[in-house]
Amino acid sequence: MTTELQGKCAVITGGGRGIGRGIALALAARGCHVAINYVRHREEAEQTAAAAEKLGVRAVVVKAHVGREEEMQALVHKSANALGSVDIFVGNAASGVLKPITEIDLKAWEWTINVNARSILVGAQTAVPYMRRQGWGRILTVTSIGSRRVFPEYGIVGVSKAAIEALTRYLAVELAAENIIANCISPGVVITGALDFFPRKEEMITYAEQHTPAGRLATPEDVGEVAAWLCTDAARMIVGQTIEVDGGYSLLAF
Numbered sequence: 001m002t003t004e005l006q007g008k009c010a011v012i013t014g015g016g017r018g019i020g021r022g023i024a025l026a027l028a029a030r031g032c033h034v035a036i037n038y039v040r041h042r043e044e045a046e047q048t049a050a051a052a053e054k055l056g057v058r059a060v061v062v063k064a065h066v067g068r069e070e071e072m073q074a075l076v077h078k079s080a081n082a083l084g085s086v087d088i089f090v091g092n093a094a095s096g097v098l099k100p101i102t103e104i105d106l107k108a109w110e111w112t113i114n115v116n117a118r119s120i121l122v123g124a125q126t127a128v129p130y131m132r133r134q135g136w137g138r139i140l141t142v143t144s145i146g147s148r149r150v151f152p153e154y155g156i157v158g159v160s161k162a163a164i165e166a167l168t169r170y171l172a173v174e175l176a177a178e179n180i181i182a183n184c185i186s187p188g189v190v191i192t193g194a195l196d197f198f199p200r201k202e203e204m205i206t207y208a209e210q211h212t213p214a215g216r217l218a219t220p221e222d223v224g225e226v227a228a229w230l231c232t233d234a235a236r237m238i239v240g241q242t243i244e245v246d247g248g249y250s251l252l253a254f
Contacts, residue, residue: 004232006031009083011076011127013037013066013119014093016045018192019142022220023090026228028052028059032088035079036061039093058083066093066119067111076126087134088231089127091120091141091164094157098198101155109156116160117167124171128180137180138231141168142223143242144186145250152200165242172240181239183230187223188212188246214247 010027014020015036024034025048034052038045038061049059060082064075080086095115097108124139131137146154147161165184172182189208198204208217226245229235244250 002029003031004234005088005228008032008087008231009035009079009085010088010090010231011035011037011062011079011086011123012090012092013064013075013123015090016041016048016061018194019187019190019220019223020090020092021048022222022224023092023140023227024048024059024224025051025055026221026224027088027090027231028055028057030228030232031057032228032231033058033083035059035075035083035086037064037066037075037093039063039065066123067095067115069118069122072119072122073126076123076130080130085134086127086130087136088138088140089123090227091123091139093119094142094194096157096160098153098157099155100153101159104156112156112160113163116157117163120164120167124182128175131180132178135179137175137178139168139171139175139180139182140227140230141165141182141184142187143184145188145244145246147186149250168242169240176239179236181230181236183235183238183240184242185223185227185230186242186244186246186250188218188244188249190218190220190223192220208249211252212247212249213251216247218245218247 045061052059064071096112146158168184
């Protein structure tokens with residue numbers, strides 16, 4: 001355990017499992033207290049919180065549907081009340097309807113955009129006043145290569161991820177002068193429960209394994225390490241960037 005983020009307090013949406021868990025535990029390993037958000041999988045959130053506490057920090061679990069504005073706001077405030085502040089906001093929670101873009105209806109559009117992108121806007125707007133009180137803050141968002149490249153049935157999710165990247169850049173420019181730094185992380189194919197929703201799951205994994213120059217897929221722990229480092233002052237001049245954590249997968253043209 002290191003102390004680079006000693007005493008800082010973080011909110012991680014969808015922090016109970018997968019990439020969110022990896023980020024939460026990497027922050028905790030650097031001395032950061034964590035609020036683990038969940039909406040359905042409470043047991044996994046509690047397990048992640050328990051693992052964080054073993055690292056010597058405080059951890060709480062907070063249920064909230066991040067696609068609903070009032071619940072997203074309540075998540076940030078409850079976390080601040082429990083931990084003492086919100087210094088780091090991680091917009092990791094994701095959902096979406098996997099269909100061809102020509103078959104997406106308004107309900108699917110709103111669901112996907114609200115959970116993936118609007119939640120980050122609302123969460124950041126709610127967290128920034130806490131950061132301003134401390135004169136320090138970090139906003140991290142999670143996107144995917146589907147924001148820039150086209151995958152079957154990923155259309156509306158890809159649109160929401162592109163919105164996340166643009167939103168992160170605007171937050172970064174508006175807030176950097178206040179020592180509130182925003183960046184985006186783009187993992188490659190990471191084997192988590194989220195892949196179970198993809199009809200071509202096994203094909204995706206096999207292709208990624210064969211086309212990742214590093215020779216293996218990135219893990220939630222890999223993503224967490226990069227996320228935690230981006231929150232440290234060592235990374236304070238990285239502003240508004242989308243950082244690929246994919247072992248070089250996105251570099252290949254074929």
